[in-house]
Amino acid sequence: STTSFISERGKLQEEVDQVLEVFRDFENMYGYDVYDIQIAKLKGADAMGALAYYDGANIAFNSNFVNADKMEKVYADTVQSGFHPNNGNKTGLQAVTAHEIGHALVGEIAIKQGKSAMGSIDEVSTMIVNQARKATGHKGVVQMASKISRYATVSNAEAVAEAFADWYSNGSKAQKESVAIVNVVNQLWRS
Numbered sequence: 001s002t003t004s005f006i007s008e009r010g011k012l013q014e015e016v017d018q019v020l021e022v023f024r025d026f027e028n029m030y031g032y033d034v035y036d037i038q039i040a041k042l043k044g045a046d047a048m049g050a051l052a053y054y055d056g057a058n059i060a061f062n063s064n065f066v067n068a069d070k071m072e073k074v075y076a077d078t079v080q081s082g083f084h085p086n087n088g089n090k091t092g093l094q095a096v097t098a099h100e101i102g103h104a105l106v107g108e109i110a111i112k113q114g115k116s117a118m119g120s121i122d123e124v125s126t127m128i129v130n131q132a133r134k135a136t137g138h139k140g141v142v143q144m145a146s147k148i149s150r151y152a153t154v155s156n157a158e159a160v161a162e163a164f165a166d167w168y169s170n171g172s173k174a175q176k177e178s179v180a181i182v183n184v185v186n187q188l189w190r191s
Contacts, residue, residue, distance in 0.1 A: 056118035085166035102164030
């Protein structure tokens with residue numbers, strides 16, 4: 001089940017403000033606005049593992065991690081283990097938001113190409129990652145993705161999303177592999 005993230009601003013002002021800052025930044029860069037932001041009560045393994053998700057139209061944050069302090073600790077632990085890229089001068093919640101917006105941008109590119117947002121994210125992400133791999137000179141996509149984070153090696157879709165988290169959080173200090181992926185997305189976004 002989900003509830004509106006924005007409607008919780010009275011209880012979660014810091015969290016809502018952090019997330020909206022990221023959305024505003026991406027809207028300024030891409031002119032893209034997500035339809036809705038949700039808080040999801042996840043069950044089973046997802047309840048303790050997934051920090052957030054993109055479902056083809058909306059971004060939802062796991063209710064177990066929507067607290068800014070809790071998300072900061074969890075994200076810091078994942079950075080230390082190499083699972084996620086460093087969040088630089090952004091909060092953990094902002095890095096996760098940028099990651100999910102990365103998925104959403106790929107979904108929008110798929111729609112621009114006449115495909116479904118969710119059904120084609122993997123296909124479009126594969127094209128993006130392969131172009132970035134060529135630009136960076138890596139022999140394989142997993143080798144390239146491993147320079148971003150361990151999670152980036154799970155799939156091409158996660159490589160793109162992790163690249164956005166790295167690029168947004170670290171700016172000029174982002175991994176060159178992340179910058180290459182974002183550059184390909186930017187080319188596709190403009191075409």
